[in-house]
Amino acid sequence: MRVWLTGGTGFVGSNIVHAALAADHDVFTTTHSFTPPPRVGYGSDRVDMTDASAVSASVGQFNPDLVVHCAILNDFDRMYADRPGSWDAFVEATRHTASAAEDAGASFVLVSTDWVFDGTQGGADEETPPNPVNIYGVLKLASEMVALERGGAVARVSGVNGLHRARPDTPRHQDPGYGYFVASLVDAVRSGRKYRVWEAPNINMRATPSLAIQCGELILRIGAGRHTGIFHTCGADAVGRMELAHLACEVFDLDPAMVESGPVPPGQMLPAPVPYDTSLTTPRTAELLDHPPTPVRELLERFRDEYEAA
Numbered sequence: 566m567r568v569w570l571t572g573g574t575g576f577v578g579s580n581i582v583h584a585a586l587a588a589d590h591d592v593f594t595t596t597h598s599f600t601p602p603p604r605v606g607y608g609s610d611r612v613d614m615t616d617a618s619a620v621s622a623s624v625g626q627f628n629p630d631l632v633v634h635c636a637i638l639n640d641f642d643r644m645y646a647d648r649p650g651s652w653d654a655f656v657e658a659t660r661h662t663a664s665a666a667e668d669a670g671a672s673f674v675l676v677s678t679d680w681v682f683d684g685t686q687g688g689a690d691e692e693t694p695p696n697p698v699n700i701y702g703v704l705k706l707a708s709e710m711v712a713l714e715r716g717g718a719v720a721r722v723s724g725v726n727g728l729h730r731a732r733p734d735t736p737r738h739q740d741p742g743y744g745y746f747v748a749s750l751v752d753a754v755r756s757g758r759k760y761r762v763w764e765a766p767n768i769n770m771r772a773t774p775s776l777a778i779q780c781g782e783l784i785l786r787i788g789a790g791r792h793t794g795i796f797h798t799c800g801a802d803a804v805g806r807m808e809l810a811h812l813a814c815e816v817f818d819l820d821p822a823m824v825e826s827g828p829v830p831p832g833q834m835l836p837a838p839v840p841y842d843t844s845l846t847t848p849r850t851a852e853l854l855d856h857p858p859t860p861v862r863e864l865l866e867r868f869r870d871e872y873e874a875a
């Protein structure tokens with residue numbers, strides 16, 4: 566398959582690239598501020614996702630079977646400070662990539678998020694109507710609508726953990742969500758530092774973790790099957806933050822006494838409400854992709870193997 570994607574130098578996107586190369590697909594990614602080193606096994610060029618004609622020209626030139634839109638303006642402050650620019654970066658960029666896919670006769674997958682739910686909808690499945698509580702969720706939901714109305718697919722990833730394949734030195738910090746949680750814990754405890762698990766009523770306290778490389782594999786499977794509609798490309802188990810921390814200690818053979826609970830440090834909250842319980846279920850995804858979701862322990866074991874090998 567020929568796979569063209571946006572954001573292949575980001576955390577999730579670099580895992581889509583990695584999964585596609587492992588499956589012998591031809592890959593091309595747009596780049597933005599970071600340029601990957603030459604000879605990495607895939608094509609890349611600087612293309613701004615908000616530039617409709619540049620996106621169209623790049624897709625037309627590569628002639629893909631699958632277009633994945635994974636790039637994101639990953640900056641909450643900017644989303645609030647520049648609403649029109651953020652609308653362009655999320656919704657219009659989705660329109661540009663979906664149109665380019667349509668013109669090329671390629672299938673289209675938008676990468677989305679569990680934060681389209683409001684935090685009271687724990688166990689949401691692919692049919693549950695979303696109800697976002699912050700601008701990021703609103704922009705992702707509007708982007709989802711564009712993708713679906715263009716006959717594309719939406720792959721919601723959640724609590725993504727794993728290796729950053731393009732920029733392994735990217736700092737890994739805990740945040741009010743679940744992304745990078747396990748890597749930041751393992752990094753801290755292995756270097757002898759206690760890890761304080763943030764616990765508070767106004768952060769994401771329950772989610773269904775995913776492993777980035779498996780998200781990539783499932784997204785490719787959606788594209789290869791030319792599926793449409795909504796998919797939850799996450800693991801099987803909803804867990805709380807402390808539960809995930811203790812499980813990570815077991816799997817990575819870390820002393821659980823190095824993990825403690827604490828409040829969110831000053832200055833670390835997002836400038837917006839955060840959904841509390843964003844756990845997902847996957848009945849449609851499991852059936853259409855013939856993929857029973859993977860237990861969180863197995864995802865962590867796979868991550869440990871990747872982490873040790875890196």
Ligand SMILES: NC(=O)c1ccc[n+]([C@@H]2O[C@H](COP(=O)([O-])OP(=O)(O)OC[C@H]3O[C@@H](n4cnc5c(N)ncnc54)[C@H](OP(=O)(O)O)[C@@H]3O)[C@@H](O)[C@H]2O)c1
Nearest residue numbers: 572574575576577597598599613614636637639678725744
């Ligand atoms: N990480 C998670 O836990 C998580 C959870 C739920 C959903 N998601 C979804 O996963 C997707 C990827 O997120 P991520 O965590 O991998 O983000 P990320 O690491 O910040 O990567 C974002 C990518 O988008 C690129 N980009 C930014 N602005 C661009 C522009 N104007 N034109 C072209 N490319 C641009 C960035 O390039 P530069 O860095 O070079 O600027 C980078 O490659 C998003 O759709 C997000 O909603 C992630």
